[in-house]
Amino acid sequence: MKYRIAALGAVVVLSVSFNANAQQKPAANPYLANVPVSAGPMILPISPAGRGTRPYEMSRPVPPEEKEAMMKKIMPMMGMVKSMDVKDVMNLMAIKYPVKKGLTFDDVKQSMELSANKLNFKKVGESPMWKDIQAVLGDMDAPRMEVYHYCDIAAGREILKYAPEAIVYLPCRIAIMEDADKNLWVLTLDWNTSWLDSISGKMGAPDQLMKYAADIRDKMDVIMKAAAAGDL
Structure with a gap:
């Protein structure tokens, strides 16, 4: 009889223990402890009805208050990258190659122009900013910096047909x-x-626009690498 009571007691203990464990919450994932809660889907406050649909048709201007509202929606997402500042953002938005040691500024410029000519990438202007810094501001210690403007007219036309506002990004620039x-x-x-x-x-x-964008990107990359290496 005592063995039956002992066995029954063991069953009760195991049953209670099992139920208690079953009711416990699963352990939290320690790797997710510092992950912020999602802010939910980001809906930009720009009405699709205001978008241009015909070639070269401008979309409606976005008032400052709408842009401000859009930025407020973006801010929760930006809060996830608290260690990033504007300088970091500028760096992320740029592609840059260090120039091979021993090359002069004019060596790099010459290689860039020769490479662009080989790819039929037309130079349409240049801005010697360092000269203006010296002449206007009297700052003779500023480093030399020049910006060169290039254009693929066929690609430019397709971009502007789709989004005429994109003219603010044109022509392409290499510095x-x-x-x-x-x-x-x-x-x-x-x-x-x-x-x-x-x-x-x-x-x-549009697919054609994406092809043009990829072609421009590839050409500019070839030109920049040739310039940085001093290729002739």
């Missing part, structure tokens, strides 16, 4: 700049659009 340590760099705005591949419908960008 040569001396830094604080007298090192030379070749830089441009990052035209890489591959991130659109991860978005359904590529945000509405």
Whole structure:
């Protein structure tokens, strides 16, 4: 009889223990402890009805208060990267290559122009900013920096047909700049659009436009690498 009572007691203990464990919450994932809660889907406050649909048709101007509202929606997402400041953002938006040691500023410029000519990438202007800094501001210690303007007219036309506001980004620019340590760099705005591949419908960008964008990006990369290496 005592064995039956002992066995029954063991069953009760095991049952209570099992139920208690079953009711316990699963352990929290320690790797997710510092991950912020999602702010939810970000809906931009720009009415689709105000978008241009015909070639070269401007979309409606976005009032300052709407832009401010949009930025307030973006801010929760930006809060996830608290260690990043504006200087970091500018760096992320640029593509830059260090120039090979021993090359002069004019060597780099010559290589850039020769490479652009080979690719039929037309130079349409240049801005020697360092000369204006010296002449206007009297700052003779500023490093040498020049910005060169290039254009693929066929690509430019397609971009402007789709979004005429894009003219503010044209023509394409490549800069040569001396830094604080007298090192030379070749830089441009990052035209890489591959991130659109991860978005359904590529945000509405036409296939032909994407091809032109990729072609421009590739040509500019070839030109910049040739300039940085001093290729002739």
